[in-house]
Amino acid sequence: MDVDGEERIAAPREVVWHALNDPEILRQCIPGCQSLEKTSPTELVTTVRIKIGPVGATFNGEITLSNINAPESYTISGEGKGGIAGFGKGAADVVLIEDGDETILRYAAKAQVGGKLAQLGSRLIDSASRKLAQQFFADFNAAVAADGQT
Structure with a gap:
């Protein structure tokens, strides 16, 4: 699959990059996320x-960031196991493009x-x-906009 x-985020690229790497912001934005902890x-x-x-189902998963080119792009990949419900795994290439005071976030994901x-x-x-x-x-757009105003 x-x-x-593409999403337009109402914040500068540096702010969006920071948010994409902030476990607390991500935890708040990922639908159904019960916990998210950075281990490295x-x-x-x-x-x-x-x-x-x-x-x-409840999925326990691991997420890895690779191909990091801060504050421009990275690849995020992960795998989660949900017991009898099955498993999910995939990866997404994420690119941030400056557009004035806003950022265009492009993503291409593959999952199975x-x-x-x-x-x-x-x-x-x-x-x-x-x-x-x-x-x-x-949710991410709203969180980044709120974070940028604090």
Whole structure:
């Protein structure tokens, strides 16, 4: 499954970069995130509770940041296990482009799921993935705008 898109963030690139690397901001913005902890400068562990169609599960995952070119781009990859519900893994290339006082965030992600989640069908999973991405970016945009005013 591929998900890509572009979001306009109402903040300068340095502020957006900082927010993308702030575990507390990310925890607040990731739908269903119960915990997110940085274990090294490039690694995080997380617990996320999500529901896709009739399948709900708590996923324990690991996230790695690579190809870091601050404050311009990085690759974020992760894998989560949700017990009987299955697993999810994927990676996204994230690029930040300055546009005046705002930032354009472009992302291209690839993901795959297994277990019960995979049995739901690609249309439902694609739809749910896009909805979760939209919710993340709406919350992230609001958090960055609020953070920039403090």
